[in-house]
Amino acid sequence: MAASRTMADAYRNKEEGSFGVLNFRDLGVSSAENPDNKKYIKEGLVFRSATLDNMSEEQVDAFLEVHKIKTILDLRTGMEGREGLPIDKSFPTSALEGLTPSVIMTDEKETKAEPHTSEKYETTGHGTLIRKKYKVDFAGKNFQRYCVFGSCSLRLKIYLIYLMACCQRRKAAYVVGQQVLSPMGVNKMYREFATYCQGEILAAMMVFANPENYPIEVHCTQGKDRTGIVSALIMTIAGVPQDIIVNDYTKTQKGLAPVYDAMLEEVRKSGLSEDFAQAPASNMRDFLNFLADKYGSVEGYLDVIGFGPDLRDRVRKIICV
Incomplete structure (x- = not known):
């Protein structure tokens, strides 16, 4: 046990957050950062970060030992990331089909089924631990069709179709970044999401x-x-005030500071403007105000997409202090 703690300590890097993972934090800790030190979310239940792809096998082992993570929610597109990395060995991708409101809200005794075959089982002193990864292409087909493609001129549409037909996906992504997303800006992109x-x-x-x-x-x-949008929705469900949610979002600026120059270069190579590498408070504040103005509240928005009061109550019972 002492040897394990030594390994974990050796791989923890406070400059990078945790074990080489950038922009890493616990929403429970962030939610308690207020003048009254009031806690809204239990610590150790919900974490957010940049990609986990850069960890070695030893770092993955130490990371899991300390944070006990069972599930990874990966919001990247198919063009992002690589396969067969050390983190993938501990978190095989699981199917999303069972994650529907009707299934989740049905009595567990009636829906209990054999676990998905790709899940990772690990026997511990506390029983059998199941690890899994869910991948959600956040900027999926609807975003590409109605926001990106719908914003293009006829000429640009034809050019993008040509690039895709020629299997030049990265070139097409650059053109979209330069001619669609950059003019749109981060604030409007959040609203389009x-x-x-x-x-x-x-x-x-x-x-x-x-x-x-x-x-x-x-x-x-x-x-x-x-990740910022999903984190903000979860924190709102937990009753975290907007100022604290915005403060958590702005931590990204410091969280990505070690790689800011490289990230800025990558942003430029993607055809995006420099503000896509920034995380000012106005981005998140404007997004939350947009939801309030258009849907009456963040909860009103969640009602519209199908994540209603019963589901929100389930989350609150799990994560709230």
């Missing part, structure tokens, strides 16, 4: 409705935009 990615956002939220999934780690590439 909320409008056109409702099915994907619901799928992501359903992961939090199952108590067997906790502790959960949610990430995208930088842990800023898609």
Whole structure:
């Protein structure tokens, strides 16, 4: 046991967050950072970060030993990340089909079934631990069709179709970044996510409705935009005030500081403007205000996408102090 603690201590890097994982934090800790030190979310249940792809096998082992994570929610597109990495060996991808409101809200005794064959079983002193990963393409087909493609001129549409037909997906992504997303800006992109990615956002939220999934780690590439939106929705469900949610979002600026120059270069190579590498408070504050203005409240938005009061109550019972 002492040897394990030594290994964990050796791989923890406070500059990078935890074991080489950038922009890593516990929403329970973030939710308690207020003048009254009031706690809203239990610590050790919901974590957020940038990609987990850069960890070695030893770092993965130490990371899991300390944080006890059972489920990873990966919000990246198919073009992001690589396969066969050390983190994948501990978290095989599981099917999303069972994560629907009707299934989750049905009595567990009636829906109990054999676990998905890709899940990772590990026998511990406390029994059998099941680890799994859910992948949700946050910027999925609806976002691409109605937001991206719908914003293009006829000429640009034809050009993008040509690039895709020639299997030049990365070139097409650069053109979209330069001519669609950059003019749109981060603030509007968040609003478009909320409008056109409702099915994907619901799928992501359903992961939090199952108590067997906790502790959960949610990430995208930088842990800023898609992860920031999902984290904000979870914190809102837990009753965390907007100022604290916004403060958690702005921590990304410091969380990505060790790789900021490289990230900025990557942003430019993607055809995106420099503000896509920033995380000012206005991004999150404007997003939450947009949901309040258009849907009456964040909860009103969650009602619209299908994550209603009963599901939100399930999450609160699990994560709230």
